[in-house]
Amino acid sequence: MAVNLEAPRAEDLLTISGVRLGIARAGIRKPNRKDLLVVALEDGARVAGVFTRNRFCAAPVVLCREHLAGKEPIRAIVVNTGVANAGTGEQGLEDARAVCAAVARLFDAPASSVLPLSTGVIMEPLPVERIARGLPECFSDLAPDHWASAAEAIMTTDTVAKAVSRQAVIDGRTVTVTGIAKGAGMIEPNMATMLAVIATDANVGQDALRYLVREAADASFNAITVDGDTSTNDTLLLVATGHAAHAQIVGEGTAEFGQLAQAVTEVARILAQAIVRDGEGATKFITITVDEGETREECARVAKAIANSPLVKTAFFASDPNLGRILAAIGNAGIADLDASRVGVRLGDVTVVEEGGRAAAYTEADGQRVMKPAEIAVRVTLGRGDESASVWTCDFSYDYVKINADYRS
């Protein structure tokens, strides 16, 4: 069902010097399926993260934040599918700590040097024993070229694995960025969550890395929406091993930072878009761009109001150029002083709305033509400023209801 999305070929994924990946079939929830991943980082690697804002954040998110804020350098990331370890209270924290300790023992490091990520059923206890028993298999599997396999190991209801590599030249040296992600719905607490790990061999200072991961997230994972929900476990980690031989990037204003940011953001955006392309029941991939806003934030708000409207999403599913639904969503975005008579809308190459009303030259036939393809671009102009924002989303189909209604039965 995924919209124009193919699984990455192992040979297209570039290794990152200083990063090794090991996978196991630990039988966490289902037998004989890759469900456990350890990412080992060589000494000197730096890590920064962006996490869910959901107040019911899961135990692994709490520990990630704690360990990243601590003094200990991060030596490993451990990802399990099957159980999210969310809504599990104190016991959940203890369980996540136990998994970190078990990983740490393999590396002869303290537990606080391990970042745990979990995705799967929520409000069920983490099967610490089964995870601990699977860890040696991960450890002996560690290799730099296991990115494709790692992308498969973190899938839940994803139908296609998500991974991509990009390179940049910084200071005359080639720098590589490789990332993996999993999604399905933006939230689906039984068996999902958005998780992504992106690694680069670039040499980046800790402050610049923290800035970079937020900037990349804003232009990628924070700009997608499948159903408007945010999971308890959403996590993006950015690893920089520093093995590339360019001078360290410390300031976010430098040309070198910009070159790296471009590569990291592109990897993040491709992964984020892959999550939408593989959204539950998705049959269309929709890019919504809002221009001429007063602020970037209000542009994003309008774009998300369109992207999250069930009526707009069902109209996309039906390939129905239902202008009224788009206009109503714009009017509903909470911009109190929006002048409706300045708003314009284009679908693909067709101007459908100008000055807040149906465009003079617009015909229903033109509208239907541009709504047919699997990829649709919506462009809104607000006529009140110079700012812009883009959001990517998918449609709402019978299968979305089917997947989410039948899921546990």
Next chain:
Amino acid sequence: MAVNLEAPRAEDLLTISGVRLGIARAGIRKPNRKDLLVVALEDGARVAGVFTRNRFCAAPVVLCREHLAGKEPIRAIVVNTGVANAGTGEQGLEDARAVCAAVARLFDAPASSVLPLSTGVIMEPLPVERIARGLPECFSDLAPDHWASAAEAIMTTDTVAKAVSRQAVIDGRTVTVTGIAKGAGMIEPNMATMLAVIATDANVGQDALRYLVREAADASFNAITVDGDTSTNDTLLLVATGHAAHAQIVGEGTAEFGQLAQAVTEVARILAQAIVRDGEGATKFITITVDEGETREECARVAKAIANSPLVKTAFFASDPNLGRILAAIGNAGIADLDASRVGVRLGDVTVVEEGGRAAAYTEADGQRVMKPAEIAVRVTLGRGDESASVWTCDFSYDYVKINADYRS
């Protein structure tokens, strides 16, 4: 498909002294169907209204606001279905004015004494000629006991007409309140919108009436959600003819105001709930109550976050006690300092979450039992204050997608 909702019987609807209703088949969009309603008000009636906050508000909403703010007493309300006269710019305003003028001629009154309401396809011109030709039929049909017929005349994709009456005793006199409404989706710009007209023979001052309509709306139409959208045309009008022989109610703090407010709010709530029961594709009617909040507003925010989550709504459709989705929606409601470990959730008579985690005594069998019925109560406790709010919603079914995807094809 409507959930526990029956059409009102004409004999159960009480007349309001000073109000007459006339219906016509004007062929506005489809032939031979009631599609035009005129409500005639005797001299001395007062009217107050609450309108959509959508920035793309329709021409009739603009005129209603204008005429209510003017000096002229309101003599008539005219409601057409078929065409919403929204997204129609200057021409739309001229068309709505022309309809008001045509109605006003029948009453020998100025156009500004008429309030126009429209619902139907948006971005299409209002067929003023057809409406004007239908008006004499409405005029000759005017009678105090045509409430049931009026409720039918304003239906679009509603499957059941919505009308109800209540009485109160104020100052020793019986006062009557009768209302009609139409809904379907909260928004459905092709053929819907929320419209309601409630009339009472109570004697109420203009300021108290304005206060009353807002209070009643907050506890009814503003507390329902089918799909989180707000239409371009949403309108609630409250008419008070003053024919009841009690002393005029002028202050909102009085016992008499409270008695009237209770009856009006009950009528408004029954109509609002009827809109949810008849929501597009609805198979369940869900009451979400949030207690122990710091403010009423944050309680309503949490309730709406649950009510509008597509994942929660599909779980209700599947009768799946999917606690994780409810918790995630609560955590997602934007209360930055919510202490998740104090949150509790009950489904019907079953405690499912306590202290932010699965309740010790909870069993999946209990959860499934309470999710089965067509009416489900969700009660959330936030553990941070004394305020409460309730919201009513319906589930998200295959038919929601079907109705909204197939609609124009």
